[in-house]
Amino acid sequence: MIRAGIVGGTGYTGVELLRILLLHPQxxxxxxxxxxxxxxxxxxxxxxxxxxxxxxxxxxxxxNLKDCDVVFFATPNGTAMLMAEALLELGVKVIDLSADFRIKDRQEWEKWYGMQHASPDLIAEAVYGLPEVNREQIKQARLIACPGCYPTAVQLGFLPLLEVGAIDEQHLIADVKSGVSGAGRKAEISSLMSEAGESFKAYAVAGHRHLPEIRQGLQNVARQAVGLTFVPHLTPMIRGIHATLYARLNRKLDLQSLFEEKYREERFVDVLPSGSHADTRNVRGSNRCQIAVYQPQGGDTVVILSVIDNLVKGASGQAVQNMNLMFGLPEYQSLEAVALYP
Amino acid sequence: MIRAGIVGGTGYTGVELLRILLLHPQxxxxxxxxxxxxxxxxxxxxxxxxxxxxxxxxxxxxxNLKDCDVVFFATPNGTAMLMAEALLELGVKVIDLSADFRIKDRQEWEKWYGMQHASPDLIAEAVYGLPEVNREQIKQARLIACPGCYPTAVQLGFLPLLEVGAIDEQHLIADVKSGVSGAGRKAEISSLMSEAGESFKAYAVAGHRHLPEIRQGLQNVARQAVGLTFVPHLTPMIRGIHATLYARLNRKLDLQSLFEEKYREERFVDVLPSGSHADTRNVRGSNRCQIAVYQPQGGDTVVILSVIDNLVKGASGQAVQNMNLMFGLPEYQSLEAVALYP
Amino acid sequence: MIRAGIVGGTGYTGVELLRILLLHPQxxxxxxxxxxxxxxxxxxxxxxxxxxxxxxxxxxxxxNLKDCDVVFFATPNGTAMLMAEALLELGVKVIDLSADFRIKDRQEWEKWYGMQHASPDLIAEAVYGLPEVNREQIKQARLIACPGCYPTAVQLGFLPLLEVGAIDEQHLIADVKSGVSGAGRKAEISSLMSEAGESFKAYAVAGHRHLPEIRQGLQNVARQAVGLTFVPHLTPMIRGIHATLYARLNRKLDLQSLFEEKYREERFVDVLPSGSHADTRNVRGSNRCQIAVYQPQGGDTVVILSVIDNLVKGASGQAVQNMNLMFGLPEYQSLEAVALYP
Amino acid sequence: MIRAGIVGGTGYTGVELLRILLLHPQxxxxxxxxxxxxxxxxxxxxxxxxxxxxxxxxxxxxxNLKDCDVVFFATPNGTAMLMAEALLELGVKVIDLSADFRIKDRQEWEKWYGMQHASPDLIAEAVYGLPEVNREQIKQARLIACPGCYPTAVQLGFLPLLEVGAIDEQHLIADVKSGVSGAGRKAEISSLMSEAGESFKAYAVAGHRHLPEIRQGLQNVARQAVGLTFVPHLTPMIRGIHATLYARLNRKLDLQSLFEEKYREERFVDVLPSGSHADTRNVRGSNRCQIAVYQPQGGDTVVILSVIDNLVKGASGQAVQNMNLMFGLPEYQSLEAVALYP
Structure with missing residues (x-):
């Protein structure tokens, strides 16, 4: 049995880790x-x-943590970087669900997160835990930086097109909508049901912390700088992210086949049949990303719809997926729940 | 492997059966x-x-169904009674999630359901599938009448007190609130989000079909006629039932202990610690009933709070619990999911 | 023009007062x-x-307030009692939406509100601002204690029956459901959309502060002590209160006529036709209470459904109704908005 | 007094017309x-x-309608075109909230709406009822084609930029989110609360009927063909539309001033201060469009946020605004309600 520890067990990603791990047979x-x-x-x-x-x-x-085999950080930003090094030295693997190790450029991280990095030496070692991109490195990793919720949905949607260089990577648009659990279990007026219910709004249009993370991920695949406009929105539901992605195609190609082939072997990325729409409810409680791709009116704009449950594939489920890989377990163990519909 | 069939697979109890059964190892x-x-x-x-x-x-x-070992009816009322006999004759066990076999008094059933019963000879054989009451008969049964969602929540709440005769059984009150999935996947204006969202209402106050079912169940335990006022309400959420039950105590007793002892061995009934409230969110997606009991201001009125997920313990989960019992499997198999919170 | 001041303008009752008063022609x-x-x-x-x-x-x-003709307190409990006396001495009328002056029994108030009353001499003078009961006193009043939201819905529902002594006043049950705006604009985890959304729960079953207020109001009408079990619930919507009231009838009477006659002249209490249900959506944004009355199965239990918008008839609308009366204006001025449906 | 008739009074735009007109003093x-x-x-x-x-x-x-001064059509598409001519001949003014007279190109209309136009001769006469664009023509009109809900929000957002030719009009993107009341009061499974609640999805990505209407309106202002990708989404709330608009700037300009000046005299278009976000709740129940404009990271992409209540400024409120103009009344009469927040 793998002994797991969770630092910061009172937030939504913490209790979601518990929901998944408590039924994990290993x-x-x-x-x-x-x-x-x-x-x-x-x-x-x-x-x-x-x-x-x-x-x-x-x-x-x-x-309290030193006897664990793996420790998950389901903490606010700035905590994992204080403890990771000591744990690693004790031989404990670390999976960080916060943003501490996601950005490779330390200065960029410090600018967006407004603090000094406490463990800069580990940044390079940390593996960005998006298995669909970095599966092999994850298997070898001691320290995982789990992707953010928005970055997961956006990257999985853009990757197939960037890999083949089929879009104008200078003018990507990601219009993304999140349920309110993404704001965490914090007593803030803006997250009250009376405020967030029955209303829809964009926020952080001038700049959101997930922007550099998404850009870094896209650039790694595109192998060049990308230009991205990222607008997050709050939608009156609890779980779910819906990314609507726009890019200009620079040539003709069979979009449906491109996506289907890219993700054919991926258990947690499901390309929907042509003509489908992606509903967040169909992935609620599941570790799956569902994707649909469109070329409206046959024009040169591609539209990708990419949905996840922000607390599962966008956080705790993906963290367990990483753990399974790190410990040589079947990647999908304890992650097979069917989405809760309706 | 048990070969299961589902008749009426397009409604919410049908797709919920699929959610549970598709991951059932047997x-x-x-x-x-x-x-x-x-x-x-x-x-x-x-x-x-x-x-x-x-x-x-x-x-x-x-x-199409004759090779099944068990057939679930997730159909509107009036369908199972047309097919049950033929299936039983072929040796197929039948678990009916509709109301066809719930009421032992055929005339009462015909009055409330407004049709003639097509299979009256089977009514007596059918076992009412509330395992916490009828576990042993369920194990031997060929035909199960699964309890309705309201009846499950109300009966589990009242039973401990009726068994010991501690309340005035002539004046029971059940004020029960249901999420909208209880109305099923039917195109009706009253279930539109624009109608049912952001609003709360009682309905069928003059008389609801679950009244005779609840009364029958309570009477079996009380061993005498009971008087019940049952008021169902529609609450703007998808899943969940919250029953608030009121009765007048006829003597002093330790309510908390009574409930805890009654349900100590029940895996799917959880008596909350004294002073707790029962939230429907804590059972969302799970097969559990959570119960809290109060004696406000030390008066002679007992208040019981009883919550379930109407589609799980109130329908498809309980149906699978019955199946597990009928086939000698662990009662909880494929029913161990932790509630989806938040 | 009446110069109005609002103390505590940042909460929901404050902004609701503004919504109504800013369009008030006087x-x-x-x-x-x-x-x-x-x-x-x-x-x-x-x-x-x-x-x-x-x-x-x-x-x-x-x-800042001394030049006002009237000051509304849309403050937490404990503020109005500190300022009311000084304002009254300056000739400023005071309408308190908080609980400071609602309870005539000072000790009872101090017990439930956990503080010492700072202005006990004013308690007797304060008029309880339920116009359907105290209209004439309100017209003469300098100081109004606006009823709580639950108390408004519950009292308007029980009054007709208590007035004529037709029910067992020792065993009244009020099962009441409130939208989340009733909890105010306070940063509390329990009011987050992720907590309060898609869930239903009772709270304060052991005892809620509105209990003594409701009891006092009912006793004034019944002219004797009443016994009341009051269970408040939180329902996942923003605005609205639905009270479901239960009492035992002690004689036969025409319930529908009783209610219709009682409220025939009341512009803000609307008795629905026999057989109707009362939806909170039909009073959303309006100052109206809608009521339906039932005697299920012809038994001896009466069921009353009473709905209001907690922020309008349950708070700010009723406060303006009181102001209109105090200043000799038409009672309904600026309160005629039709409910916002859907 | 103006005698008004409403054809199709049972849908949401019909009852919303009633809510507004029943309190209209004229x-x-x-x-x-x-x-x-x-x-x-x-x-x-x-x-x-x-x-x-x-x-x-x-x-x-x-x-039944011939004695009216004005008739509103709150009907499904295809009804107004059958009756408009006869009404006009009788001297009755017609305000059509459906799509029958919105598109000037009859063949385009027939392609998107899948029927033959029954009154093609009136198409040219009909005035597109967006007062912020066509105020003077509306005052003289006999027949008004009220804009759709999406087109209202999108056009008001793009117009200031198109008028001055500051954006690449060939690659406009409108990512728009609507509450479920936009689907009308129709018994459809996809609009059930169990389906549309707690979920978010795009729909009609391949092509939505409002696309040609928006394009026509934008082209009239731009005085040239425009290219538009329009993706509508369904968001789990009842009222509200949030348009997030993207375009590429072709030169530097002071966006905030451009928008403020364009709409300075418009009572129903409110440009929010720089740095604001636009919440749909702040226009719920009101006839107002609120707009915010951004240039994220100082790049060449402009982002415009534009919100309306789909049933008010997006339908019935705008219809009354048109009526006020047509009858020489103050444009804002009966349209001054403050938004219902929270």
Whole structure:
């Protein structure tokens, strides 16, 4: 059994990790930390876990985590970088769901995240945990930087086209809509149901932290600089991301075949039949990305629809997918749940 | 492997059966019928099932179902009673999620359901599939009448008190709130999001079909006639039932202990700690009923809160729980999913 | 023109007062206070008010309010009682939307609200602002205690029956469901859309602050002690309260006629035709209470359905209705908006 | 008093017309037709209108409408074109909320709407009822073609830039999100709350009927052909449209000033301060369009956010705005309601 620890177990990605890991046949969740709730039973905070988990929140200290085989950081940005090095030295693998190790350019990271990086030496080692791109490196990795939710949906949608150089990579547009759980379990007025319910808005149009992450990922595939306009929106639902991607085609090609072939072997990326639309409800609670591709009116603009559950493929599910790869387990273990529809 | 058939696979209880059964290690879903969609792939109608199910909808005819070991009826009322006898004669077990075999008093059934019963001889044989009450009979049964969603939540809440005769059984009140999936996948104006969203209403206050079913179940436990006022409400969410039950206590007793002891061995009924409230979100997607019990202000009125997911413990999950019992499998097989929170 | 001030203009009852008063032909909103946002334009916080309001938030100080004809307190409990006396002495009328002056029994108030009353001498003078009960006193009042949202819906539903002594007043049950705006514009995790959305729960079953207020109102009408079980619930919508009320009838009577006659002259209480259900959507944004009454199965239990918009008839609309009465204006002025459906 | 008739009073635009017109001081709603509900009181179908409307649904026949001064068509496409000519001949002004007279190119209309136009001679006369573009013609018109909901939001957002020729008009992108009331009050499975709730999807990506209408409107302003990719989405809320518009700038200009100056005199178009986002909730129930404009990262892509309430500025409110203009009334009469927030 793999002994897993979760640092920051009180947020939505933390409880989602628990939902998945507690039923994983190869994993024992031995530690869940919370600075605020240390001493409390986890299932007292989360009654959905009653009967599945008798762990008590402990403090996020090295001593509590040192016997783990793997530690997940489901923490705000800036925490994992403080503890990762010590854990790695103890032989504990680290899977960070926060943004600490996602951006290779340290200065870029510090600009967008507004703090100094505490563990710059590890940035280069960290593997960006998008299995559809980096599967082999993930298998060898000690430290995984899990992709953000928006970046997962956007990259999986643009990759097939960038790989073959079929679009004008200087003018990509990603119009992306997220459910409110993406804002986390934080007491903020803007996330109240009275504010976020029955309303739709864009936010951070001037610049969102996921922009450099997406750009970096796209550039790695395009092997050149890309220009991206990224507009995130808040949509009045709890789970789900829907990315609507636009690019200009620079030549004719069979888009449907391109996407189907690219993802034929990917268990967690499902290219829908031609003419389909992608509903977020069809991936709710599942680790799957569903993609549809269009060329409206036969023009030169390609439209890609890419949906995920932001807490699963966009966070905790993908983190477990990475863990499975790192430990030589079947990639899909404990990730086979069918989406909860309706 | 148990070969399972689903008659009426296009409604919400049908697709929920598929969600559960497709991952059941002992079951192969070999037939799914739909009169309207025969010939269509199931996963074309339900893209959430892509990769899990390559069955094609067939017509609901005996010939298509005769090789099944068990057939689930996820049909409107009035269908199962037409086919059950023939299936039973072929040795096929039948689990009916509709109301056809729930009411033992045929005239009462015909009054509430407005049709003649087509298979009255089977009514007596049918076992009411509430495992917490009838587990042993279920194990021996050929024909199961799965409880309705409201009846499941209400009965599990009242049973402990009726068994010990601690309440005035003549004046029970069940104020119950359901998510809109309880209305099924039917094109009706009242179920449109523009109608049912952002609004709350009672309906069928003058009399709802689940009233005689609940009353029958309560009377079996109370061993006398009971008086029940049952008011169902529609609440603007998709899944979940919350029953708030009121009764007058006729003596002092330790309510918390009574409930905890009654359900100590029940995997799918979870009595919450004293002082807790029961949220429907904590059972969303799970086969569990969570219950809390109160005696406000120390008065003589007991208040019981009982929540289920109407499509799982209130329908398809409970149906699979019955199947597991009928086939000698672990009762909880394929029913262990943790609730999807948030 | 009546010069109106609003203390605590940043919460939902504050902005709702603005929505109504800014279009009132006899009112000029001259002061809106906010401790946190003093100096900011009101319409910067609330873009819905752009073009209707050029007021700047000022500090909640007597000096800023002394030229008003009327001051509304849309504040948390405990604020109005600190300022009311000084305002009254300056000749300013006071309409308190908080609970400070609702309960006549000071000790009862202090027990439920957990603080000492700062202005006990005013409690007796304050008129409980339910126009359907106290219209004449309201016209003469200097100080109004606006009813709570739950108390408004529950009292309007029970009053006709208590007045004629037709029900067992010792065992009243009020099962009430509220939208999330009732929790106010406060950064609390339990009010996040990810928590309150797609879920239903009861809360404060052991005892809610509106219980003594409702009991006091019912007792005034019944002219004797009443016994009440009050269970509030949170329903996943923004606006609306639905009260489902249960009582045992002690004699036969024509319920529909009783209710229709009681409220025939009331512009803001609408008794629906026999057999109707009351949807909260039909009063959304309006100052109306809609009521339906049932005697299910002809038994001895009466069921009353009573719906309001918690922010209008349950708070700010009713406050303006009180103001209109106090200043000799038509009771319905600026309160005639048709509900926003869908 | 203007005698107004509404043909097709049972849909959402019909009841919204009633909500606005019943409080209009210059209008008497004398006729409301419904083929299905003729003979029924309007307020029996819509209890929100009780006390405001004692009209009975009549059949949609000329004889019932001939005494009106103006008739609104809140009908499915294909109805207004059958009756408009006869009404005009009788001197009745016609305001069509459907698409019958929106497209000047008859063949284009017939291609997208799949039927033959029944009144082609009127197409040229019909004035496209977007007051911000065609105010003077509207004042003189007998026949108004009210813009669609998507076209209103998209055109108001693009117009300032197209007028000055500042963008590449060949590659416009309109990513637009609508609440579900846009689908109307029709019993369709895809509009059920269980389907449309808690989910987000694009639809009609291959081509939507509003595409030619938007293109025509943009071309009239740009005075040349434009290329437009238009992707509509369904978002889980009832009211509201959020258009996110993308275009490439062909020169430097002060975007904020351009928009503010363009709309300075427009009561129903509100350009938000620089750095704002536009929330649909801030226009819910109001006739206003709110717009924000961005140039992310100082690049050459302009992003415009444009929000309306699809049933008000996107349909019935704009229809009344047109009526006010046609009858020489203040343009804003009965359209001054503040948005319902929260």
């Amino acid at each position: 994993v024992e969740v031995s530690v869940v930390t919370s600075r605020a709730d240390a001493g409390l039973r986890v299932d007292q905070l989360y009654p959905s876990l009653r009967g599945y988990c008798d762990v008590i929140f402990s403090l996020p200290e090295l001593d | 079951v192969e879903v070999s037939v799914v019928t739909s009169r309207a969609d025969a010939g269509l792939r199931v996963d074309q109608l339900y893209p959430s099932l892509r990769g899990y199910c390559d069955v094609i909808f067939s017509l609901p005819e005996l010939d | 009112v000029e909103v001259s002061v809106v206070t906010s401790r946190a946002d003093a100096g900011l334009r009101v319409d910067q916080l609330y873009p819905s008010l752009r073009g209707y309001c050029d007021v700047i938030f000022s500090l909640p100080e007597l000096d | 209008v008497e709603v004398s006729v409301v037709t419904s083929r299905a509900d003729a003979g029924l009181r309007v307020d029996q179908l819509y209890p929100s209108l009780r006390g405001y409307c004692d009209v009975i649904f009549s059949l949609p026949e000329l004889d």
